[in-house]
Amino acid sequence: VSAEPAARRSKRTTSLQHRELELRRDIAEAYFNATSPIEVYRLALARVTPLIAASFSSVFLRDAAEPDLLRMVCAHSWPQASARFLGQLRIRVGRGPTGRAVAEGKPIEVRDVFADVSLRDWWEPARELGFASLIALPLQAGNGRIGALSFYYERAHEFSDDERNLLSVIAQQLSITAGRANETERLEIANRELRAQVETLTTQVGESEEMQRLKTEFLSNISHELRTPLTSILGYSYLLLDGQHGGLNPPQALALRKIEDSANVLLQLINDLLMLTELKLGRSEVVVIPEDAVLIARRAAEKAQPSAQVRFSMEAADVRVPIQTDVEKVLCILENLLSNAFKFTKQGEVVLSVRRLGFGEQQRIEWTVRDTGIGIPHSELPTIFDEFRQVDGSSTRLYGGTGLGLSLCLHLTRALGGEILVDSEEGRGSVFTLRLPATYPGASRFTF
Numbered sequence: 386v387s388a389e390p391a392a393r394r395s396k397r398t399t400s401l402q403h404r405e406l407e408l409r410r411d412i413a414e415a416y417f418n419a420t421s422p423i424e425v426y427r428l429a430l431a432r433v434t435p436l437i438a439a440s441f442s443s444v445f446l447r448d449a450a451e452p453d454l455l456r457m458v459c460a461h462s463w464p465q466a467s468a469r470f471l472g473q474l475r476i477r478v479g480r481g482p483t484g485r486a487v488a489e490g491k492p493i494e495v496r497d498v499f500a501d502v503s504l505r506d507w508w509e510p511a512r513e514l515g516f517a518s519l520i521a522l523p524l525q526a527g528n529g530r531i532g533a534l535s536f537y538y539e540r541a542h543e544f545s546d547d548e549r550n551l552l553s554v555i556a557q558q559l560s561i562t563a564g565r566a567n568e569t570e571r572l573e574i575a576n577r578e579l580r581a582q583v584e585t586l587t588t589q590v591g592e593s594e595e596m597q598r599l600k601t602e603f604l605s606n607i608s609h610e611l612r613t614p615l616t617s618i619l620g621y622s623y624l625l626l627d628g629q630h631g632g633l634n635p636p637q638a639l640a641l642r643k644i645e646d647s648a649n650v651l652l653q654l655i656n657d658l659l660m661l662t663e664l665k666l667g668r669s670e671v672v673v674i675p676e677d678a679v680l681i682a683r684r685a686a687e688k689a690q691p692s693a694q695v696r697f698s699m700e701a702a703d704v705r706v707p708i709q710t711d712v713e714k715v716l717c718i719l720e721n722l723l724s725n726a727f728k729f730t731k732q733g734e735v736v737l738s739v740r741r742l743g744f745g746e747q748q749r750i751e752w753t754v755r756d757t758g759i760g761i762p763h764s765e766l767p768t769i770f771d772e773f774r775q776v777d778g779s780s781t782r783l784y785g786g787t788g789l790g791l792s793l794c795l796h797l798t799r800a801l802g803g804e805i806l807v808d809s810e811e812g813r814g815s816v817f818t819l820r821l822p823a824t825y826p827g828a829s830r831f832t833f
């Protein structure tokens with residue numbers, strides 16, 4: 386064996402290898418820049434066809450509606466005369482070299498169509514299109530064969546191993562690219578759908594928030610409007626009961642007292658509703674003053690109504706527990722918690738305790754209201770702070786109330802940058818815990 390042919394062979398191989406590498410790089414680049422797989426096929430055909438000295442080429446893919454048929458999706462240098470038929474061209478999977486490449490999953494080579502009588506059916510189209518030889522390579526994506534890549538020669542052509550290798554590498558890379566591009570396309574479609582859904586949802590949330598705001602605004606306005614006539618009902622009841630319009634007989638006085646009591650209940654409800662709506666609309670001002678948390682607890686307890694069967698006691702680890710917060714709001718929370726504790730406890734005790742937690746900037750103050758009352762079922766605990774929520778209908782009849790107290794407590798606590806927790810056991814009692822930062826964290830306004 387002389388040295389010269391070997392050197393020539395190695396030179397040719399090197400240059401093909403080089404071109405193969407270049408091609409692979411270009412296809413990979415096309416994949417990254419392409420917006421659809423067709424663009425990548427088009428580039429591959431345009432680059433590979435001249436490289437292997439083929440006359441023209443095409444990519445056939447399975448038809449989405451009829452997967453047994455292959456449809457041409459792109460072509461390179463396809464003969465002008467038949468170019469207008471391209472869109473209608475269909476090849477059945479398994480038929481002809483291209484159909485067989487898809488069916489069998491391997492390259493199909495035809496050196497000379499006219500030399501093979503089994504391809505007699507293809508003689509006429511081959512003559513019309515002007516090819517005598519072709520090679521078809523299957524395109525694989527995922528687990529399935531999605532189509533084929535076909536290169537055509539005007540004259541009979543003997544395929545070299547170098548050509549075969551190059552084409553199989555290209556077909557492989559195109560398959561991967563097609564698979565990824567399909568995936569990318571699917572993801573992009575899914576992404577677009579998701580984005581549209583997010584937009585719709587955002588609009589809906591916005592609308593719903595706006596409706597909530599309008600509802601709260603309406604409640605706030607109506608509460609204001611209700612307060613005025615109620616004030617006159619209470620005012621005139623007082624004047625009558627005071628005898629300022631003459632004496633009353635006992636039934637009249639009793640009836641008037643009932644009117645006054647009911648009007649007071651209504652006023653409380655309206656005031657609670659007003660406070661709640663103002664908090665929800667972010668219109669409630671936080672007025673911060675330095676105070677003693679033990680003193681706040683004592684002031685809240687003054688309003689409590691203990692009975693003979695229910696003992697009340699206070700516990701505080703320190704004599705003084707300094708805090709800087711909105712005292713009126715804390716009082717409102719504690720009074721509500723104590724009022725509930727007494728309302729739902731027929732016997733036993735109610736204990737209000739105060740302590741500080743942590744140090745420095747992290748320091749928090751904790752008040753707990755513990756009772757030995759009817760308790761709250763575990764299933765009800767997550768919803769107990771919702772507006773107008775009462776454990777059951779009978780609780781309203783038995784204990785009265787509106788179901789606004791705890792909701793108000795929750796919104797007040799949030800306005801003060803704190804948290805409110807509940808722990809309870811049905812039939813044993815409940816513990817409500819209020820924790821607030823020792824120093825109100827918002828933009829504070831001190832009033833001394």
Ligand code: ADP
Pocket residue numbers: 725726729756758759760761769774775776777780785786787788789790791792815
């Ligand atoms: P209201 O007391 O006006 O009904 P709240 O919002 O203050 O409204 O309380 C909601 C519900 O939570 C009450 O109706 C009651 O069922 C339950 N609840 C609250 N506090 C207690 C408690 N200390 N013990 C038992 N149940 C309670």
